[in-house]
Amino acid sequence: MTVEAAAPAAQNAAPGRMSAVDRREQILVAATAVFGAKTYVGTTTDEVARAAGVSQPYVVRLFGTKEKLYIEVIQRAYDHVLEAFRQALPGPVETRGERLGAAYTGLLVERGMLPVIAGSTAMGGEAEIGRVAREGFSSLWRFARDEGGFSADEARTFFAIGMLINTVVGLRLTGDYGTEVTATEVLDECFPDAVEKVRAFLPRADEPW
């Protein structure tokens, strides 16, 4: 009704049986893509199921509820960010910000990862989900301060830019690149090193994902 449902149908055609552990991971990957494209409430468990190539009741049974599934999705997303940061940390302090920034935009290759992070930051009002989202953000902040050696002010700037990236991604500004002044300028002048990655991996405005 509100969303022009585009059911993509089993992206990774799932063969016969699979171990529950593998199936869980596969569903989490699919769910990340769908939740990232349609937000938490806008996503149906059926869409997740079809994206993963399984039946809708099976998704529910594996994760209990849609909420629990979403919580696992954002926890996994924050874990991936943290892991990417950790791997990008070693190196000269001068380029530390660029390295971590590149590690963040590098996550664009994992469909829905960044949109899910961005979307989770708007869900502080939900009791359980809000708790997990705050904890996820906090874990990144503490990493930057404790392990990364960022000062409070450096951390502020770093995270601020990260949130701007989230916005660019969320708004699908990349679709207007080259045709609209603001979009072109934001991307071209402000994220010169990321623009290629962003443009390559991001859905355009007219695509559901």
Place this chain on the structure above:
Amino acid sequence: MTVEAAAPAAQNAAPGRMSAVDRREQILVAATAVFGAKTYVGTTTDEVARAAGVSQPYVVRLFGTKEKLYIEVIQRAYDHVLEAFRQALPGPVETRGERLGAAYTGLLVERGMLPVIAGSTAMGGEAEIGRVAREGFSSLWRFARDEGGFSADEARTFFAIGMLINTVVGLRLTGDYGTEVTATEVLDECFPDAVEKVRAFLPRADEPW
């Protein structure tokens, strides 16, 4: 089901009849609060109606569809931000950033205004809504560049901080102020001048709004 519905029941007890124009504005105010608290898809037209003190069908009839209502809400929100920026612009260049920043956080007094802006930046995937959201963001950017005299780099930093504010608001980090390290640090060290306003007007993590 997913959201612990807390129907606030007619905040501004609407007396008898009202001109359609006033009623529209009243509903837009209420809708801003509800959409801001529960996101677009998470909000029902019935909640908006009860918050405004009218019946659900009347909301639908006045605005056509829920989507059109939401579009008016975010357009109005971006208009308010632009207006606040415009009023805060005159003055010395040195404090320009602080003035505009204060104008932005000052919008916290209008319930849902900032969350609605923040939420709209995640809806680039929706055809109509995405168009309006991109146009809204673009209007702010062009204001900063053309009327505000910001360089591209200054604009980037300014908007990045704004998006970080959105995140703080969306995550309800203010609820953890004083009890959690990250929340306290982000608010205390990074937004020293805004922390009072934020803490005064923002819903806590356990409140729906």
Place this chain on the structure above:
DNA sequence: CACTGTAGTAATCGACTGATAACATGTCAA
């Protein structure tokens, strides 16, 4: 081969929600 636990589906239900239709009430001009 039989047994058993795990992977998976089809069918279906109850609650919710946006929208519509039909009806009611107030207000103002002539």
Place this chain on the structure above:
DNA sequence: TTGACATGTTATCAGTCGATTACTACAGTG
């Protein structure tokens, strides 16, 4: 006053969605 339009409601529907139930099929073990 009366008609006519604008303001507003109650009742209700049709579609959607998360969840439950009951069933099926496969794989490994003894």
